[in-house]
Amino acid sequence: MKKILALLLALTMVLTLAACGRKEKDPKNSGNKGDTPSQQTENNTEDKGQDNPPVESKKANKDKPLVWYNRQPSSSATGELDMAALNFNKDTYYVGFDAVQGATLQGQMIRDYIEAHINAIDRNGDGIIGYVLAIGDVGHNDSIARTRGVRSALDTAVEANGNVESAAVGTNLDGTSTFVKDGKLSIGGKDYIVRELASQEMKNSSGSTWDASTAGNTIGTWASSFGDQIDIVASNNDGMGMAMFLGWSKANNVPTFGYDANSDAVAAIADGYGGTISQHADVQAYLTLRVLRNALDGVDVDTGIGTPDDAGNVLSADVYKYVESERSYYALNAAVTAENYQNFLDATVPYGPVSNQLDAGTHPAKYVWLDIYNAADNFLSATYQPLLQKYDDLLNLNVEYIGGDGQTEGNITNRLSNPDGYDAFAINMVKTDNAASYTGILSQ
Numbered sequence: 001m002k003k004i005l006a007l008l009l010a011l012t013m014v015l016t017l018a019a020c021g022r023k024e025k026d027p028k029n030s031g032n033k034g035d036t037p038s039q040q041t042e043n044n045t046e047d048k049g050q051d052n053p054p055v056e057s058k059k060a061n062k063d064k065p066l067v068w069y070n071r072q073p074s075s076s077a078t079g080e081l082d083m084a085a086l087n088f089n090k091d092t093y094y095v096g097f098d099a100v101q102g103a104t105l106q107g108q109m110i111r112d113y114i115e116a117h118i119n120a121i122d123r124n125g126d127g128i129i130g131y132v133l134a135i136g137d138v139g140h141n142d143s144i145a146r147t148r149g150v151r152s153a154l155d156t157a158v159e160a161n162g163n164v165e166s167a168a169v170g171t172n173l174d175g176t177s178t179f180v181k182d183g184k185l186s187i188g189g190k191d192y193i194v195r196e197l198a199s200q201e202m203k204n205s206s207g208s209t210w211d212a213s214t215a216g217n218t219i220g221t222w223a224s225s226f227g228d229q230i231d232i233v234a235s236n237n238d239g240m241g242m243a244m245f246l247g248w249s250k251a252n253n254v255p256t257f258g259y260d261a262n263s264d265a266v267a268a269i270a271d272g273y274g275g276t277i278s279q280h281a282d283v284q285a286y287l288t289l290r291v292l293r294n295a296l297d298g299v300d301v302d303t304g305i306g307t308p309d310d311a312g313n314v315l316s317a318d319v320y321k322y323v324e325s326e327r328s329y330y331a332l333n334a335a336v337t338a339e340n341y342q343n344f345l346d347a348t349v350p351y352g353p354v355s356n357q358l359d360a361g362t363h364p365a366k367y368v369w370l371d372i373y374n375a376a377d378n379f380l381s382a383t384y385q386p387l388l389q390k391y392d393d394l395l396n397l398n399v400e401y402i403g404g405d406g407q408t409e410g411n412i413t414n415r416l417s418n419p420d421g422y423d424a425f426a427i428n429m430v431k432t433d434n435a436a437s438y439t440g441i442l443s444q
């Protein structure tokens, strides 16, 4: 008996050493959080696996929890959802926000501003309220929705194939573009003309979309050729909006409107930034990690979402909705204006009702691979990631954050070379069409 025990002990030591040797060669060990629970599981499994047959096999990557977030798997041409990607396995979800509800709010916010300031809004007194629009990514459904929301609210929208046209006009000083029309707003019994003077996708020369510096340069070009015709600056997001505000509109007192409620944009409302929309990143970042946590715990996906968890975390129906047929959680948006911006000054605070720490005994540490399509994206880096980093602690998840270049999917997928080392995945694609680049790797 003793001999057998000694032999087993020796064998275990040899195998442990072998496992350690493999671990050191493992590229993932360059990760910043040291040894991960799944590595431990992996090694344990390998040790046990020496008995023939293996006692337990590790979960296949294709069966691990997966959440798409911020860029919903969909056709960039038609917006049609990629249901194969959204149903990749039984623990696959999307987390984003209600794009149409938010876009409607953004349009309404700009229209309300015009109505409230109608006597001062027409800077050159030509009877036309002129606006310019910065477009983020013509193939991204969130960006498309916002362009449509602004045009619909200002009555400049035209229909194309049953939808509001979302293409950029370039410049439209004479009002002849076929992508928009001159709008008519009746305010205080008087009719005003509204014109989209110019709009452009803010993409830089290397291909990055939603590009703030491109927007900053573009407003300079627009202002020098038709500056006093611009009465309003609208932007698909705050990154571009703030670049235009700081580059031109602040000094010229032209109200500028964005989207995201990043902390710097909210603070700028005190200096004349017109307003922004909160897409409830505090709720989205929570949901992104929460759906993974629930799958890893083997509990109902609604736990800590619509149903209180054991720590008391729960969301109310006014901040999110779940659409089962789309496997998608959508946070609801709120307008942030001069009236209420004081409540939104720090965009990186976890949402109160879901900020309770989970017990590490019943919700043990797990390892998550998560990428951000563009490390330089204002919203994702300044608002979303700081929130994720707070929730990962509260939910006992060790998250490896991968920052992409915003241009090529391969730059990110190259760094998903060892999916075996992770328990779950959170993916933010460069292009919404490219889900298969990721699911292909997980299916290997």
Ligand code: BGC
Pocket: 070, 071, 136, 142, 210, 236, 237, 238, 239, 259, 260, 377, 378, 379, 380
């Ligand atoms: C945000 C943008 C951001 C984009 C990235 C959008 O929801 O509003 O600011 O650039 O996501 O995918």
Ligand code: CA
Pocket: 122, 123, 124, 125, 126, 127, 128, 129, 130, 228, 229, 231
């Ligand atoms: Ca004018």
